[in-house]
Amino acid sequence: MGRPQDGDRQGADAEQERQDVAEDPGSTLVERIAAFFSALLIAAMIGLVLYQAITGAGARHPDLVTTVEEVLPQAGGFHVVYRVENRGGVTAAAVRVEGTLSHGDAIADMAEAEIDYVAAHSSHRGGLIFRDDPADYDLRLHVTGYRRP
Template identity: 35%
Template sequence: MAARRKSAPPAPALLEWAMGGLGLLLVLAALAVIVFEALRAGEPARLEARLIGTRPAGAGWLADVEVRNLGGETAAAVGIEGRLGAETAEATVDYVPAHGKHRVTLAFDADPRAARVSVAGWSEP
């Protein structure tokens, strides 16, 4: 019997090269994002609260408040305070992520459209 000669394997197809190149680009992009985030100086949490709506509720009123974190760090145990004359309402938000927002509701006896809302404080998680 004549010995068969093994032929060289075929060269990779163009599609294989394209997929390999795409995979390499994705891995390099992911590594670049990780390195960028690791080397970037963390911007501290910067919180602000604003009144976004009011509504009557039973014998009192409810004030909807949006808390926004404009900073780059997460804030935990965020204290929100609303003042309407001598009346004060408070709420605590578990956490507000970096560049995120959270809504809370404060209860008042009178119409809270003129209430002043503010962030009383927070801790770093």
């Protein structure tokens, strides 16, 4: 016998392929479970993006809230540690914080600081330095401005 004909080789290859397919039972249970959870994760991510797009549409400005965390005496004054929380859905950059010590309408001392940025739904700590003890005065902190990044 000579060389097998091309048609004979193609027939043998096709027969081998049919046997390989017949032996493959399809995807296993583990593969099906992994595919299900992958599809579930992708659907959840799409749902989260849509939810944020729908509910965050009105959040066009940061909502910046200041709170005093602690007052620490130091050489030459008092260190007021504060936290600025951005409850809004937009990042604020160059956030300026002003603190005042006052008795009634009379301001005894004032300090200012700037925070590089406060991302949406996050917070940032900073400090203001006063000459006088804040315990002896009415301490007020507030954000005086920001810019969009």
